[in-house]
Amino acid sequence: EKGGYDYFMLKEIAEQPKAVADTLLGRVDAAGSLTLDEVRISDSELREMDKVVIVACGTAFHAGLIAKYAIEHWTRIPCEVELASEFRYRDPILDQQTLVIAISQSGETMDTLMALRHAREQGAKVLAICNTNGSTIPREADAVLYTHAGPEVAVASTKAFLTQLVACYLVALYLGQVRGTKWGDEIRAVVRDLSHIAGSVEQVLGTMEPVRKLARSLADKDTVLFLGRHVGYPVALEGALKLKELAYMHAEGFAAGELKHGPIALIEEDVPVVVVVPSPRGRSVLHDKIVSNIQEIRARGARTVVIAEEGDEAVTPYADHLVRVPATPTLLQPLVATVPLQVFACELATARGNEVDQPRNLAKSVTVE
Ligand code: M6R
Numbered sequence: 001e002k003g004g005y006d007y008f009m010l011k012e013i014a015e016q017p018k019a020v021a022d023t024l025l026g027r028v029d030a031a032g033s034l035t036l037d038e039v040r041i042s043d044s045e046l047r048e049m050d051k052v053v054i055v056a057c058g059t060a061f062h063a064g065l066i067a068k069y070a071i072e073h074w075t076r077i078p079c080e081v082e083l084a085s086e087f088r089y090r091d092p093i094l095d096q097q098t099l100v101i102a103i104s105q106s107g108e109t110m111d112t113l114m115a116l117r118h119a120r121e122q123g124a125k126v127l128a129i130c131n132t133n134g135s136t137i138p139r140e141a142d143a144v145l146y147t148h149a150g151p152e153v154a155v156a157s158t159k160a161f162l163t164q165l166v167a168c169y170l171v172a173l174y175l176g177q178v179r180g181t182k183w184g185d186e187i188r189a190v191v192r193d194l195s196h197i198a199g200s201v202e203q204v205l206g207t208m209e210p211v212r213k214l215a216r217s218l219a220d221k222d223t224v225l226f227l228g229r230h231v232g233y234p235v236a237l238e239g240a241l242k243l244k245e246l247a248y249m250h251a252e253g254f255a256a257g258e259l260k261h262g263p264i265a266l267i268e269e270d271v272p273v274v275v276v277v278p279s280p281r282g283r284s285v286l287h288d289k290i291v292s293n294i295q296e297i298r299a300r301g302a303r304t305v306v307i308a309e310e311g312d313e314a315v316t317p318y319a320d321h322l323v324r325v326p327a328t329p330t331l332l333q334p335l336v337a338t339v340p341l342q343v344f345a346c347e348l349a350t351a352r353g354n355e356v357d358q359p360r361n362l363a364k365s366v367t368v369e
Contacts, residue, residue, distance in 0.1 A: 104130050165335055240253035
Protein backbone atom coordinates (compact mmCIF):
# COMPACT_ATOMS: atom_id res chain seq x y z
CA GLU A 1 0.00 0.00 0.00
CA LYS A 2 3.03 2.27 0.32
CA GLY A 3 3.61 1.67 -3.38
CA GLY A 4 7.23 0.58 -2.93
CA TYR A 5 8.16 3.54 -0.70
CA ASP A 6 9.46 3.10 2.84
CA TYR A 7 6.98 5.61 4.20
CA PHE A 8 3.61 7.01 3.26
CA MET A 9 5.16 10.44 3.52
CA LEU A 10 7.63 9.65 0.72
CA LYS A 11 4.83 8.28 -1.41
CA GLU A 12 2.72 11.36 -0.76
CA ILE A 13 5.57 13.72 -1.57
CA ALA A 14 6.04 11.87 -4.86
CA GLU A 15 2.32 12.09 -5.62
CA GLN A 16 2.32 15.87 -5.53
CA PRO A 17 2.50 16.56 -9.27
CA LYS A 18 -0.57 14.40 -9.79
CA ALA A 19 -2.38 15.86 -6.79
CA VAL A 20 -1.80 19.36 -8.11
CA ALA A 21 -2.91 18.43 -11.63
CA ASP A 22 -6.00 16.61 -10.31
CA THR A 23 -7.02 19.62 -8.24
CA LEU A 24 -6.91 21.81 -11.34
CA LEU A 25 -8.65 19.26 -13.53
CA GLY A 26 -11.96 20.35 -15.01
CA ARG A 27 -11.80 23.68 -13.24
CA VAL A 28 -9.90 25.64 -15.83
CA ASP A 29 -10.89 25.74 -19.49
CA ALA A 30 -8.64 26.17 -22.53
CA ALA A 31 -9.42 29.88 -22.74
CA GLY A 32 -8.10 30.26 -19.20
CA SER A 33 -11.45 30.91 -17.60
CA LEU A 34 -12.48 29.17 -14.42
CA THR A 35 -15.42 26.98 -13.57
CA LEU A 36 -15.94 26.12 -9.94
CA ASP A 37 -19.28 24.44 -9.88
CA GLU A 38 -18.97 23.13 -6.34
CA VAL A 39 -18.99 26.70 -5.07
CA ARG A 40 -22.62 27.06 -4.13
CA ILE A 41 -22.40 30.66 -3.13
CA SER A 42 -23.86 32.70 -5.97
CA ASP A 43 -21.72 35.00 -8.08
CA SER A 44 -23.86 37.94 -6.97
CA GLU A 45 -23.15 37.07 -3.34
CA LEU A 46 -19.45 36.80 -4.11
CA ARG A 47 -19.56 40.21 -5.75
CA GLU A 48 -20.93 41.69 -2.52
CA MET A 49 -18.15 40.34 -0.28
CA ASP A 50 -16.08 43.08 1.25
CA LYS A 51 -13.76 40.96 3.37
CA VAL A 52 -12.24 37.49 3.32
CA VAL A 53 -11.26 35.74 6.53
CA ILE A 54 -9.32 32.49 6.38
CA VAL A 55 -9.33 30.11 9.35
CA ALA A 56 -7.19 26.98 9.60
CA CYS A 57 -4.60 25.19 11.74
CA GLY A 58 -1.05 24.02 11.25
CA THR A 59 -0.05 23.42 7.67
CA ALA A 60 -3.48 24.47 6.41
CA PHE A 61 -2.94 27.80 8.21
CA HIS A 62 0.28 28.25 6.24
CA ALA A 63 -1.67 27.67 3.02
CA GLY A 64 -4.03 30.40 4.23
CA LEU A 65 -1.17 32.82 4.84
CA ILE A 66 -0.05 32.34 1.24
CA ALA A 67 -3.62 32.67 -0.01
CA LYS A 68 -3.84 36.12 1.54
CA TYR A 69 -1.14 37.42 -0.80
CA ALA A 70 -2.94 35.97 -3.82
CA ILE A 71 -6.44 37.07 -2.80
CA GLU A 72 -5.46 40.62 -2.01
CA HIS A 73 -3.32 40.94 -5.13
CA TRP A 74 -5.84 39.50 -7.58
CA THR A 75 -9.08 40.78 -6.08
CA ARG A 76 -8.14 43.79 -3.93
CA ILE A 77 -10.50 42.44 -1.25
CA PRO A 78 -8.94 42.71 2.22
CA CYS A 79 -8.09 39.29 3.61
CA GLU A 80 -7.24 38.23 7.16
CA VAL A 81 -5.83 34.87 8.14
CA GLU A 82 -6.36 33.55 11.61
CA LEU A 83 -5.50 30.44 13.56
CA ALA A 84 -8.81 28.67 13.93
CA SER A 85 -8.09 28.02 17.61
CA GLU A 86 -7.87 31.75 18.32
CA PHE A 87 -10.67 32.94 16.08
CA ARG A 88 -13.90 32.74 18.04
CA TYR A 89 -12.32 33.74 21.32
CA ARG A 90 -11.59 37.25 20.19
CA ASP A 91 -15.11 38.08 19.03
CA PRO A 92 -14.21 38.66 15.37
CA ILE A 93 -16.13 41.16 13.25
CA LEU A 94 -18.21 39.24 10.73
CA ASP A 95 -21.37 39.79 8.69
CA GLN A 96 -23.11 38.66 5.48
CA GLN A 97 -20.47 40.39 3.43
CA THR A 98 -17.65 38.38 4.96
CA LEU A 99 -16.48 35.32 3.09
CA VAL A 100 -14.90 32.91 5.56
CA ILE A 101 -12.67 30.25 4.06
CA ALA A 102 -12.03 27.23 6.29
CA ILE A 103 -9.10 25.13 5.09
CA SER A 104 -8.78 21.58 6.39
CA GLN A 105 -7.32 18.41 4.92
CA SER A 106 -9.29 16.08 7.17
CA GLY A 107 -12.43 18.16 7.45
CA GLU A 108 -12.60 17.03 11.09
CA THR A 109 -10.29 19.46 12.90
CA MET A 110 -12.29 20.63 15.91
CA ASP A 111 -10.68 24.07 16.13
CA THR A 112 -11.53 24.78 12.50
CA LEU A 113 -15.03 23.37 12.86
CA MET A 114 -15.74 25.58 15.87
CA ALA A 115 -14.46 28.62 13.97
CA LEU A 116 -16.73 27.72 11.06
CA ARG A 117 -19.75 27.39 13.35
CA HIS A 118 -18.99 30.69 14.99
CA ALA A 119 -18.68 32.41 11.60
CA ARG A 120 -22.02 31.02 10.38
CA GLU A 121 -23.74 32.05 13.60
CA GLN A 122 -22.61 35.60 12.88
CA GLY A 123 -24.16 35.43 9.39
CA ALA A 124 -20.97 34.99 7.40
CA LYS A 125 -20.81 32.62 4.41
CA VAL A 126 -18.31 29.82 4.79
CA LEU A 127 -16.46 28.16 1.96
CA ALA A 128 -14.57 25.01 2.93
CA ILE A 129 -11.41 23.89 1.17
CA CYS A 130 -11.17 20.26 2.11
CA ASN A 131 -9.60 16.98 1.03
CA THR A 132 -12.04 14.54 2.60
CA ASN A 133 -15.36 13.97 0.91
CA GLY A 134 -18.37 14.19 3.15
CA SER A 135 -16.42 15.11 6.28
CA THR A 136 -17.91 17.43 8.89
CA ILE A 137 -16.40 20.76 7.83
CA PRO A 138 -17.64 20.65 4.21
CA ARG A 139 -21.01 19.32 5.40
CA GLU A 140 -21.50 22.31 7.68
CA ALA A 141 -20.11 24.89 5.25
CA ASP A 142 -22.17 26.88 2.74
CA ALA A 143 -19.97 25.64 -0.08
CA VAL A 144 -16.98 23.44 -0.63
CA LEU A 145 -14.10 23.27 -3.01
CA TYR A 146 -12.51 19.85 -2.69
CA THR A 147 -8.79 19.35 -3.09
CA HIS A 148 -8.04 16.19 -5.04
CA ALA A 149 -4.92 15.03 -3.25
CA GLY A 150 -6.31 11.56 -2.58
CA PRO A 151 -6.02 10.05 0.91
CA GLU A 152 -3.16 11.48 2.95
CA VAL A 153 -1.98 8.95 5.52
CA ALA A 154 1.27 10.38 6.91
CA VAL A 155 0.64 12.70 9.84
CA ALA A 156 2.86 15.35 8.26
CA SER A 157 0.85 17.05 5.58
CA THR A 158 2.52 17.34 2.16
CA LYS A 159 0.38 16.77 -0.90
CA ALA A 160 -2.66 18.17 0.88
CA PHE A 161 -0.74 21.42 1.42
CA LEU A 162 0.14 21.81 -2.24
CA THR A 163 -3.44 21.14 -3.27
CA GLN A 164 -4.72 23.57 -0.65
CA LEU A 165 -2.56 26.19 -2.30
CA VAL A 166 -3.97 25.33 -5.71
CA ALA A 167 -7.51 25.54 -4.33
CA CYS A 168 -6.75 28.90 -2.73
CA TYR A 169 -5.34 30.24 -5.99
CA LEU A 170 -8.48 29.03 -7.78
CA VAL A 171 -10.74 30.73 -5.26
CA ALA A 172 -8.72 33.93 -5.55
CA LEU A 173 -8.84 33.84 -9.33
CA TYR A 174 -12.52 33.00 -9.30
CA LEU A 175 -13.27 35.93 -7.01
CA GLY A 176 -11.29 38.12 -9.40
CA GLN A 177 -13.22 36.72 -12.33
CA VAL A 178 -16.74 37.13 -10.93
CA ARG A 179 -15.97 40.59 -9.73
CA GLY A 180 -15.14 41.25 -13.41
CA THR A 181 -12.15 43.45 -13.20
CA LYS A 182 -9.24 44.90 -15.03
CA TRP A 183 -7.35 41.90 -13.75
CA GLY A 184 -8.73 39.73 -16.58
CA ASP A 185 -5.54 39.36 -18.61
CA GLU A 186 -3.41 38.82 -15.58
CA ILE A 187 -5.80 36.16 -14.36
CA ARG A 188 -5.67 34.33 -17.68
CA ALA A 189 -1.86 34.42 -17.55
CA VAL A 190 -1.84 32.94 -14.05
CA VAL A 191 -4.24 30.21 -15.12
CA ARG A 192 -1.79 29.32 -17.89
CA ASP A 193 1.10 29.30 -15.42
CA LEU A 194 -0.88 27.08 -13.05
CA SER A 195 -1.47 24.56 -15.80
CA HIS A 196 2.31 24.07 -16.11
CA ILE A 197 3.02 23.94 -12.41
CA ALA A 198 2.64 20.16 -11.94
CA GLY A 199 5.56 19.73 -14.35
CA SER A 200 7.66 22.13 -12.27
CA VAL A 201 6.88 20.17 -9.09
CA GLU A 202 7.93 16.99 -10.91
CA GLN A 203 11.15 18.68 -11.94
CA VAL A 204 11.95 19.60 -8.32
CA LEU A 205 11.30 16.04 -7.19
CA GLY A 206 13.88 14.82 -9.70
CA THR A 207 16.66 16.89 -8.13
CA MET A 208 16.30 16.05 -4.43
CA GLU A 209 19.30 13.76 -3.85
CA PRO A 210 21.63 16.60 -2.72
CA VAL A 211 18.91 17.79 -0.31
CA ARG A 212 18.69 14.32 1.22
CA LYS A 213 22.47 14.18 1.54
CA LEU A 214 22.52 17.59 3.18
CA ALA A 215 19.79 16.55 5.63
CA ARG A 216 21.76 13.48 6.67
CA SER A 217 24.81 15.65 7.31
CA LEU A 218 22.80 17.85 9.69
CA ALA A 219 21.30 15.05 11.76
CA ASP A 220 23.20 16.02 14.90
CA LYS A 221 22.23 19.72 14.85
CA ASP A 222 19.96 21.17 17.55
CA THR A 223 18.44 24.05 15.63
CA VAL A 224 17.56 24.94 12.07
CA LEU A 225 16.27 28.38 11.15
CA PHE A 226 14.18 29.25 8.09
CA LEU A 227 13.89 32.64 6.44
CA GLY A 228 11.65 33.94 3.71
CA ARG A 229 9.68 36.96 2.74
CA HIS A 230 6.44 37.69 0.92
CA VAL A 231 4.97 34.25 0.10
CA GLY A 232 8.32 32.75 1.02
CA TYR A 233 7.66 33.66 4.65
CA PRO A 234 4.82 31.15 5.14
CA VAL A 235 6.96 28.65 3.22
CA ALA A 236 9.66 29.20 5.87
CA LEU A 237 7.06 28.63 8.62
CA GLU A 238 5.98 25.43 6.92
CA GLY A 239 9.58 24.21 6.58
CA ALA A 240 10.07 24.81 10.30
CA LEU A 241 6.82 23.06 11.24
CA LYS A 242 7.77 20.00 9.19
CA LEU A 243 11.12 19.82 10.91
CA LYS A 244 9.61 20.15 14.39
CA GLU A 245 7.03 17.46 13.89
CA LEU A 246 9.24 14.99 12.03
CA ALA A 247 12.80 15.53 13.24
CA TYR A 248 11.86 16.77 16.75
CA MET A 249 14.36 19.58 16.28
CA HIS A 250 14.09 23.17 17.30
CA ALA A 251 13.13 24.98 14.14
CA GLU A 252 11.80 28.46 13.58
CA GLY A 253 10.65 30.37 10.54
CA PHE A 254 11.13 34.12 10.28
CA ALA A 255 10.22 36.86 7.88
CA ALA A 256 13.67 37.87 6.64
CA GLY A 257 12.91 41.54 7.25
CA GLU A 258 12.50 40.78 10.95
CA LEU A 259 16.05 39.45 11.33
CA LYS A 260 17.44 42.76 12.49
CA HIS A 261 14.59 43.17 14.98
CA GLY A 262 15.78 40.25 17.07
CA PRO A 263 16.31 36.85 15.47
CA ILE A 264 19.74 37.71 14.08
CA ALA A 265 21.00 37.31 17.65
CA LEU A 266 20.41 33.58 17.23
CA ILE A 267 22.93 33.33 14.43
CA GLU A 268 26.15 31.70 15.50
CA GLU A 269 28.88 29.55 14.00
CA ASP A 270 27.56 26.77 11.82
CA VAL A 271 23.84 27.12 12.61
CA PRO A 272 21.97 25.98 9.49
CA VAL A 273 19.71 28.64 8.00
CA VAL A 274 17.44 27.74 5.11
CA VAL A 275 16.55 30.77 3.01
CA VAL A 276 13.69 30.84 0.52
CA VAL A 277 14.66 33.40 -2.10
CA PRO A 278 11.97 35.20 -4.11
CA SER A 279 12.27 35.35 -7.86
CA PRO A 280 14.67 38.05 -9.08
CA ARG A 281 12.21 38.79 -11.87
CA GLY A 282 9.03 39.47 -9.92
CA ARG A 283 9.56 41.61 -6.85
CA SER A 284 13.23 42.25 -7.44
CA VAL A 285 13.49 44.65 -4.49
CA LEU A 286 12.64 41.81 -2.15
CA HIS A 287 15.09 39.56 -3.93
CA ASP A 288 17.93 42.02 -3.42
CA LYS A 289 17.02 42.52 0.22
CA ILE A 290 17.08 38.83 0.94
CA VAL A 291 20.43 38.48 -0.78
CA SER A 292 21.74 41.08 1.70
CA ASN A 293 20.21 39.05 4.55
CA ILE A 294 22.04 35.95 3.35
CA GLN A 295 25.29 37.92 3.30
CA GLU A 296 24.63 39.25 6.82
CA ILE A 297 23.94 35.87 8.38
CA ARG A 298 26.81 34.21 6.58
CA ALA A 299 29.19 36.87 7.83
CA ARG A 300 28.10 35.81 11.34
CA GLY A 301 28.92 32.19 10.69
CA ALA A 302 25.57 30.73 9.55
CA ARG A 303 25.64 27.76 7.23
CA THR A 304 23.33 28.90 4.46
CA VAL A 305 21.03 26.60 2.58
CA VAL A 306 19.62 28.70 -0.23
CA ILE A 307 16.53 27.79 -2.21
CA ALA A 308 16.58 29.92 -5.33
CA GLU A 309 15.24 29.99 -8.82
CA GLU A 310 17.29 28.55 -11.67
CA GLY A 311 19.45 31.23 -13.21
CA ASP A 312 19.52 33.39 -10.08
CA GLU A 313 23.29 33.84 -9.87
CA ALA A 314 23.24 36.66 -7.32
CA VAL A 315 22.85 34.15 -4.49
CA THR A 316 25.61 31.78 -5.58
CA PRO A 317 28.56 33.38 -3.72
CA TYR A 318 26.70 33.27 -0.37
CA ALA A 319 25.18 29.80 -0.55
CA ASP A 320 26.94 26.99 1.31
CA HIS A 321 24.30 24.74 -0.20
CA LEU A 322 22.25 25.76 -3.19
CA VAL A 323 18.91 24.17 -4.04
CA ARG A 324 17.48 25.14 -7.40
CA VAL A 325 13.77 25.36 -8.19
CA PRO A 326 12.24 26.15 -11.60
CA ALA A 327 11.40 29.76 -12.39
CA THR A 328 7.80 30.36 -11.30
CA PRO A 329 5.65 33.49 -10.98
CA THR A 330 6.18 34.92 -7.50
CA LEU A 331 2.77 34.08 -6.07
CA LEU A 332 3.01 30.47 -7.23
CA GLN A 333 6.55 29.89 -5.98
CA PRO A 334 5.42 28.14 -2.76
CA LEU A 335 4.25 25.20 -4.89
CA VAL A 336 7.84 24.46 -5.86
CA ALA A 337 9.80 25.94 -2.93
CA THR A 338 8.02 23.87 -0.26
CA VAL A 339 8.95 20.54 -1.81
CA PRO A 340 12.67 20.57 -0.87
CA LEU A 341 11.69 21.48 2.71
CA GLN A 342 9.39 18.44 2.92
CA VAL A 343 12.14 16.16 1.60
CA PHE A 344 14.64 17.77 3.99
CA ALA A 345 12.46 17.16 7.05
CA CYS A 346 11.57 13.62 6.03
CA GLU A 347 15.22 12.68 5.50
CA LEU A 348 16.30 14.28 8.78
CA ALA A 349 13.61 12.33 10.62
CA THR A 350 14.87 9.13 9.04
CA ALA A 351 18.50 9.95 9.85
CA ARG A 352 17.54 10.60 13.48
CA GLY A 353 15.71 7.28 13.67
CA ASN A 354 12.28 8.83 14.10
CA GLU A 355 8.98 7.34 13.07
CA VAL A 356 8.26 9.28 9.87
CA ASP A 357 4.59 8.56 9.31
CA GLN A 358 3.54 8.64 12.97
CA PRO A 359 5.57 11.29 14.82
CA ARG A 360 5.37 11.13 18.58
CA ASN A 361 2.50 12.92 20.33
CA LEU A 362 0.67 13.76 17.08
CA ALA A 363 -2.54 12.55 15.46
CA LYS A 364 -3.53 12.84 11.82
CA SER A 365 -6.68 14.68 12.64
CA VAL A 366 -7.11 16.63 15.81
CA THR A 367 -10.73 16.18 16.80
CA VAL A 368 -10.50 17.85 20.19
CA GLU A 369 -10.18 21.56 20.89
O1 M6R B 1 -6.85 18.24 8.75
P1 M6R B 1 -6.43 19.67 8.90
O2 M6R B 1 -5.89 20.23 7.61
O3 M6R B 1 -7.50 20.54 9.46
O4 M6R B 1 -5.25 19.64 9.94
C1 M6R B 1 -4.65 20.82 10.39
C2 M6R B 1 -3.37 20.54 11.13
O5 M6R B 1 -3.62 19.73 12.27
C3 M6R B 1 -2.33 19.84 10.25
O6 M6R B 1 -2.05 20.58 9.10
C4 M6R B 1 -1.03 19.60 11.02
O7 M6R B 1 -0.40 20.81 11.30
C5 M6R B 1 -0.11 18.67 10.22
N1 M6R B 1 0.38 17.61 11.07
C6 M6R B 1 1.05 19.38 9.62
O8 M6R B 1 1.93 18.55 8.93
